[in-house]
Amino acid sequence: MSDTIAIRLEDVSKTFGRRKYRVPAVREISLSVAAGQVYGFLGPNGAGKTTTIRMIMDLIRPSAGALFVYGRNVHSDHTVLQRVGALVEGAAFYPFLTGRKNLEVLARTGNHYDAARIQTMLDQVGLADRADRQVKGYSTGMKQRLGLAAALLHDPDLVILDEPTNGLDPAGIQEMRTFIRDLAQKQGKTVFLSSHLLGEVEQVCDRVAIINKGQIIREGIVADLLAAQTQLVVEAEPVDRATAVLTPHWPVTANEKTITVLVARDEAPAVVQTLVAHEVAVYQVRRERQSLEQFFLEVTGRES
Ligand SMILES: Nc1ncnc2c1ncn2[C@@H]1O[C@H](COP(=O)(O)OP(=O)(O)OP(=O)(O)O)[C@@H](O)[C@H]1O
Ligand SMILES: [Mg+2]
Helix, strand or coil: CCCCEEEEEEEEEEEECCHHHCEEEEEEEEEEEECCCEEEEECCCCCCHHHHHHHHCCCCCCCEEEEEECCEECCCCHHHHHHEEEECCCCCCCCCCEHHHHHHHHHHHCCCCCHHHHHHHHHHCCCHHHCCCEHHHCCHHHHHHHHHHHHHCCCCCEEEEECCCCCCCHHHHHHHHHHHHHHHHCCCCEEEEEECCHHHHHHHCCEEEEEECCEEEEEEEHHHHHHCCEEEEEEEECHHHHHHHHCCCCCEEECCCEEEECCCHHHHHHHHHHHHHCCCEEEEEEEEECCHHHHHHHHHHHCC
């Protein structure tokens, strides 16, 4: 049994509905998540993130392909899912029970009841002071925290989080980020998280797969993906002439006083030469790393 690869997807597809109601939600996705990583699954609304996570958890079946957790098929060998804790969209709790009671019910169902462990988890997710109130009075963020406590209660090796910062305020988002990094770095867990928030993935994840319309369009180490994408910001005058002379050669965006040119580092001199040759005055040239946001808009826009 392989413990080095936490999640492996082989040509997984999922189509909902029939005939004219057919929705190809996930299309031939393959990916591997190495144990110990924080892996981001990044995509806009409707990209297929939740659908993929539900298939990993064997909550729905793929239309084609196979999904493995620690080398075992999640459907035919689903006891392996005992090693997984998940926070999936719309986690359901008993509204008339308190947060603590809900965790107790879960723990008893899973046969791992331990009052001290429940208290520790409530403390860790920052819910201790609200633990003895009914869940129906919880805010979205509090429910999200309770969901996280529920996911971690049985001390899983692999933690799957579907949009973990949904409904959290800025302070809660920051806490969640630290929490997720600690899960990997201090507790040695593997984390697979989905998000449509680029900053989140950029700050927390080691690797990322970018998914759009059910397909993975990029995959790799976050820093590498971004390093490949840099741009030149040129302060030039007149801006409209600068834009006109560069546009046939490179992707250019004009701003008020500057233009942004998407080029590799070794093409920077050619950009400047072109400008000078067309009598554009160049006042400043600087290189900027593209943010994951720009990168994401570019790849999802271009390939959709
Ligand atoms: N049970 C279902 N029946 C029909 N279509 C579905 C079902 N579940 C999901 N879909 C469709 O599959 C596509 C992918 O949905 P999914 O929920 O996986 O996206 P997502 O990436 O999680 O989006 P979000 O960021 O909004 O949560 C969407 O077009 C959605 O409408
Ligand atoms: Mg979703």
